[in-house]
Amino acid sequence: MSRFLTVTLSLCALLLGAGLASAAAQAPGDLKLGPPAGIKASKAMVEFSHAGHGAADVQCVTCHHTWDGKSDIQGCAATGCHDQPGKKGETAFYTAFHAKKTDRSCLGCHKTLKKAGKAVPVSCGQCHEK
Structure with missing residues (x-):
């Protein structure tokens, strides 16, 4: 194979890889977690930091457990995920x-971390601020 062809193919592979990497799912910044339409919350919505959890090495699939790693990530309140009322x-x-x-x-995750000596919120008021 000619050197020109080798370099050209290498550059194409590099550009394709960069394009795929930039198309990967990007987590939104901080957001408020609240119930899906039709479900009334009994407590205040929760401030959530994707960046804080990413810094703690929490992988997307830990919470988004049905995500295939390619498609758009859906929130927990999305239709067919955790969109039903009740506690069971x-x-x-x-x-x-x-x-x-x-x-x-x-x-569940925070309780495990708390047992390991980490300072994480585990009581209602620590997440559901008034």
Whole structure:
């Protein structure tokens, strides 16, 4: 293979890789977590920092557990995810954030971190500020 062809193919591969990297999912900045339409919240919405969780090495798929790594990431309140009222069941909105026996929920992960000596919020008022 000629040197020109090798260099050309290498540059094409580099540009393609850069294009794919820039097309990767970008987490939004800070946001407020609240229930989906039709579900009334009993507590204040929660301030959430994607940057803070990324700095703590929390991977996107930890919370967005159905994400395939390619498509757009959906929020927990998206249709078919955790969009149901109540406090029980896999698809209950409350479960996504408060299930105690899984590291996929905020409270479950924070309880695990708290046991390991980390300073993380675990009480209602620490996340649901008045």
